[in-house]
Amino acid sequence: MESEIRELDDVTAVRILAAIAKHGPAQSGGELELTADLKDALARQLGVRPQGEPVSDGEIAREALVLLAQDRTLGPNVAAMAANPEPMRMAWDPLTAIALSAAVVMVLKTHFEIKRDAQGRWTIHVKSPALDKGLLKGFVEKLLGWIPSSS
Numbered sequence: 001m002e003s004e005i006r007e008l009d010d011v012t013a014v015r016i017l018a019a020i021a022k023h024g025p026a027q028s029g030g031e032l033e034l035t036a037d038l039k040d041a042l043a044r045q046l047g048v049r050p051q052g053e054p055v056s057d058g059e060i061a062r063e064a065l066v067l068l069a070q071d072r073t074l075g076p077n078v079a080a081m082a083a084n085p086e087p088m089r090m091a092w093d094p095l096t097a098i099a100l101s102a103a104v105v106m107v108l109k110t111h112f113e114i115k116r117d118a119q120g121r122w123t124i125h126v127k128s129p130a131l132d133k134g135l136l137k138g139f140v141e142k143l144l145g146w147i148p149s150s151s
Contacts, residue, residue: 005065005082010058014100016081017061020074021103032105032114039144041122042112046133048141055145057100063142064107067135071110104143111136 008016032038043049069078108114113125126136 013061018099021106050144
């Protein structure tokens, strides 16, 4: 399944991830904004560094889909959509870009328990210790290059 996901073009990967997020389970824990300090906290938690090159929307979407494919609830939907993506009906639009940010937050909330204390410090725990740490690290490495440093 991972190879099928990695072969998706950028637009298809983003579209599938946005659809999974839109129709996936509701996430608890309140709002979560992708900020530079959250990026730093994730990097420290997993011991990763940015890859240096900017990461495209398609790259982060593919990495998120690979991670979600491991989830018992979302995995079957990811597999079905990656194996049989719908033909493209329209070009890229700004709403899809907004949906991608929401989808990335959904992936974070699916695999991490993320809290911020009164002093603004982040506490991050991996929800499923059995999940392949390499997949989590790969996702966070891409995420580090995708979140603008000036956020």
